[in-house]
Amino acid sequence: MEEIKKEKFEQIKNAVLRWSVFFAALIAIFIVIQLSAAFIFPKLYGAPKVKLPVFSAEEILQDPQARMIYLAPRVRGVHFSVYKIQPKDNLWKLAGKYGYSVHTIIGCNPQLTTYNVNTNQKILIPSAGGSLHPVRKGDSWEKIAEKYDIETDVLKFENYGVSSFTEGDFIFIPGRKPAIDLMNESMQEKYSLRSLFVSPLGGRLSSVFGKRKHPVTGKVSLHGGIDIAVKSGTWVGAAADGVVILASYDAGHYGTAVFIDHQNGYITHYGHLSSINVRVGQRVKAHQLIGKSGATGRVTGPHLHFTVKKGNTSIDPLKFLW
Structure with a gap:
């Protein structure tokens, strides 16, 4: 008799446990459905609809803050931030900090008209290399992809939030330099100069173009070029095609x-x-x-002195070199 009672008790206990699990599962499913519906049909559940800010084409072009907000939901995998220029900052230094070329910062800041930046000036900084294409009348995904030599599918994938675009919009072009013909006139002129020469070698700038106190003579005079500090024996390359007009071991202060x-x-x-x-x-x-x-010559240590002249006039080499 005792065994029968125990058996019935176990049956009842198991039945209660099964029904408890069943009802718990039903409740869980109900909660999931409710939450999903709240996301899919927010209006039915009183959730506010997210409204993206609307900016004019001029605001997107000129204001880094507006451009950052505009690009955030449009570009995949690239984070944009607004950076305030600090004392002694320059575009090359910032590009090096983020691990890409200066072309990226220039290409993401179409408001720039010069390479010089001022303290507290704001610029847009992307987390990955690339540039912005300003959409022109008649542009299509295919035309833009062809211009930058990139696959159309890659372009669409990277700009996942863009279903259509009109003149004045911007498309992010991953890993590409800005298109010179689409820059403002001032930057077009500066870029054309930089297509003339390449840097003769890499190194630290120890002296720039302009008036300075000469480290050897102590006199203040125009330093007509730039000094690039490197170890003796570093290879020096021609900055552009040309003809050698002087090759001397006794070129005065040049050594x-x-x-x-x-x-x-x-x-x-x-x-x-x-x-x-x-x-x-x-x-x-x-x-x-x-x-x-x-x-060699009049120096205090090993470096390359590099000068660019047009006619008899010395020009700042940094106008030409990246």
């Missing part, structure tokens, strides 16, 4: 130097070399080895 005529009105000087690898009259190509850096 050992090479001059190249680029036959478009421009001449470049490479001073304080330790050795020369070209001869007068030789035609050279951009990047071609012309000598090695050193500390």
Whole structure:
């Protein structure tokens, strides 16, 4: 008799447990359905509809803050932030900090008309390299993709929040430089200069173009080029195609130097070399080895002095070099 009672008790207990699990599952399913419906049909559940801010084409073009908000729901995987320029900042320094070229910062800031930036000025900083394409009349996904040599599907994928676009909109082009012909006139002019020359070598700028107190003579005078601090023996390349018009181991304060005529009105000087690898009259190509850096002439340490001249006028090399 006791065994029968125990058996019935177990049956009742198991039945209660099963029904408890069943009802718990029903409640859970009901909650999931309710939550899903609240997201899918927010109006039925009193949830406020999210409204994205609307900006004019001029605001998007000129205001980094408006551009950041505008781009956030449109571009996949790239975070945009507004950065306030600090003392001693420059575009190259900022680009290096984020691991991409200066072209990205320029390409994402169409409001810029110069490479110089001022303290407290605001610029847009993307988390990944690329540039913004300003949509023109007649543009299509295919035309934009062809212009930047990128796959149409990649462009659409990256700009996942863009279903259609009109003139004045912006499309993010991942990993590409800005299109020079779509820049404002001031930046077009500056970019065209930078297509003329490449940097003769990489290194730290130890002295820039302009008036300065000479480190050897102590006199204040115009420093007609830039000094790039590097170890002696670093390879120096031609900044552009041209013809060697001077290759001397006794070029006055330059010490050992090479001059190249680029036959478009421009001449470049490479001073304080330790050795020369070209001869007068030789035609050279951009990047071609012309000598090695050193500390010859009037110097306090090893570096390359690089000058750009047009006619008899020295021009700041940083107008040409990235």
